[in-house]
Amino acid sequence: MAEKIQQIQENPDKEKAQLKQRLSRIRHTIMVMSGKGGVGKSTVTANLAASLSLEGYRVGILDGDIHGPNIPKILGVEGQQLLGSGDGEINPIEAAENLKLVSVGSILENQDQPIIWRGPMKHTIIRHFLKDVNWGDLDFLVVDLPPGTGDEPLSIAQIIKEAHAGSSPFAIVVTTPQDVALLDSRKSVKFSRVLELQLLGIIENMSGMACPHCGKPIDLFKKGGGELAAQELKVPFLGAIPIDPAIVQDTDNGTPFILGNDDSAAKTAFRNIVKEVLKMACP
Amino acid sequence: MAEKIQQIQENPDKEKAQLKQRLSRIRHTIMVMSGKGGVGKSTVTANLAASLSLEGYRVGILDGDIHGPNIPKILGVEGQQLLGSGDGEINPIEAAENLKLVSVGSILENQDQPIIWRGPMKHTIIRHFLKDVNWGDLDFLVVDLPPGTGDEPLSIAQIIKEAHAGSSPFAIVVTTPQDVALLDSRKSVKFSRVLELQLLGIIENMSGMACPHCGKPIDLFKKGGGELAAQELKVPFLGAIPIDPAIVQDTDNGTPFILGNDDSAAKTAFRNIVKEVLKMACP
Numbered sequence A, B: 001m002a003e004k005i006q007q008i009q010e011n012p013d014k015e016k017a018q019l020k021q022r023l024s025r026i027r028h029t030i031m032v033m034s035g036k037g038g039v040g041k042s043t044v045t046a047n048l049a050a051s052l053s054l055e056g057y058r059v060g061i062l063d064g065d066i067h068g069p070n071i072p073k074i075l076g077v078e079g080q081q082l083l084g085s086g087d088g089e090i091n092p093i094e095a096a097e098n099l100k101l102v103s104v105g106s107i108l109e110n111q112d113q114p115i116i117w118r119g120p121m122k123h124t125i126i127r128h129f130l131k132d133v134n135w136g137d138l139d140f141l142v143v144d145l146p147p148g149t150g151d152e153p154l155s156i157a158q159i160i161k162e163a164h165a166g167s168s169p170f171a172i173v174v175t176t177p178q179d180v181a182l183l184d185s186r187k188s189v190k191f192s193r194v195l196e197l198q199l200l201g202i203i204e205n206m207s208g209m210a211c212p213h214c215g216k217p218i219d220l221f222k223k224g225g226g227e228l229a230a231q232e233l234k235v236p237f238l239g240a241i242p243i244d245p246a247i248v249q250d251t252d253n254g255t256p257f258i259l260g261n262d263d264s265a266a267k268t269a270f271r272n273i274v275k276e277v278l279k280m281a282c283p
Helices: A002-010 A012-023 A041-054 A119-131 A151-164 A179-194 A225-233 A245-253 A265-281 B002-010 B012-023 B041-054 B119-131 B151-164 B179-194 B225-233 B245-253 B265-281
Strands: A026-033 A059-063 A093-096 A099-103 A138-144 A170-175 A198-204 A237-240 B026-033 B059-063 B093-096 B099-103 B138-144 B170-175 B198-204 B237-240
Touching: A012 A119, A012 A151, A026 A041, A026 A151, A026 A179, A026 A265, A041 A059, A041 A099, A041 A138, A041 A170, A041 A265, A059 A119, A119 A151, A119 B119, A170 A179, A170 A225, A170 A265, A179 A198, A179 A225, A179 B245, A198 A225, A198 A265, A225 A237, A237 A265, A245 B179, B012 B119, B012 B151, B026 B041, B026 B151, B026 B179, B026 B265, B041 B059, B041 B099, B041 B138, B041 B170, B041 B245, B041 B265, B059 B119, B119 B151, B170 B179, B170 B225, B170 B265, B179 B198, B179 B225, B198 B225, B198 B265, B225 B237, B237 B265
Parallel strands: A026 A138, A026 A170, A059 A099, A059 A138, A170 A198, A198 A237, B026 B138, B026 B170, B059 B099, B059 B138, B170 B198, B198 B237
Antiparallel strands: A093 A099, B093 B099
């Protein structure tokens, strides 16, 4: 790692060319963002990527949440370590057919170990993941970001834009219908405008719930706020995913819920969201 | 703001003395942290601070979540602007008797505006809030932090430790019982050990739920995981707060739920947590 940083500092032009060459093999980048944490960003990322790979697209996931990297756990590859290819490259973890993954969680020897890094160090590792990972040819690189509008989303957007020489990453904003979450997700929409990302739209997660015993509706995080915010901010609304205890279960068990056997309202909703994303990203 | 930064750069010794003098009037600092977002950190912060102020303690809240400042909304003072006192100081917002507040949310003219700042800028505003805010004499300064172990918790812990010349802030780690949340909160416990914070313990939020219609238990985010993690990591367990739709409602309406009229399981649980905190912080 220290060696890599040294190398970047010594030869910025060569490093830029390598990054550009690497990113030229990635057709689309989708940044999954949210203003508030805990709205289901990583779950959406993992299930979107898994859905796209099932459709036959070649998909990579970059887990950009340096302090809380949950993607390896959600995809059931927790504990698998990232390995070098011998010529200075890193091989991504193959989570399934057409589905590759890179995460800080896959370089930690002890999963309890906190990454106590300030911004510049985070920028360096993100650049490293984009430049030195042997992604091969990808149709989609889906990036899971930490909540907010700080160093990580800023670094990823800037590095990709710089290397693509103008072409912008796509962005999806995930929110829950709670007012406090909506307040923060408006900031993410504005952020994506300032950075000139191509905003695919807003997903409303944890939208309504039915009691699994009596079937009556439970008003936990409310419903419809994400759709209203999308109208207000004049951005597309990609769909609403209801609360489903099975999603938490699947996430903890290392299976994207979209792959489960039973047919649920959440799964149908998610499938429609994937269709919308494909319609917009690959018209 | 730019003027302030200029001043800090020009006279670091004077600035250090001012910070030390200001912090000498704050008896205890409690950093409310979490590994994962959306576990209820801000709700715990606001209700802990409100509870302590009701007991007669003089309490300040520093909203350290720069990108998603939700404390003003939860305390019902959204839209109130921070004002200067004329002599270069900032007057905190008085949310209630014995309860003062400072937040980036209270300096934004437009609440949708994202704060697109990298780490060093965040360090500066946090230092500014600790040094130039006219907190007066406080028994407790409760700090709401963004999730993770990055710039914000690092800056606050280091600034307070440096100015107190050795005395450490207290820390509380909030988690939900989900595996992915527990994975991340272990990192926060390790973080507080590395920085030698005095860890008061773990709070398990969103712990179990009963259907408001039929009363049957709903296994949403599971139950008991926070308590188990506390045992494993050998840190005190402060208590579990069940999921209650009324908390979301109160939070969106700008009332700390602890002040509501009805008596709920969540409220009783929270009162016991406050007792535990007081026992440990003021023995």
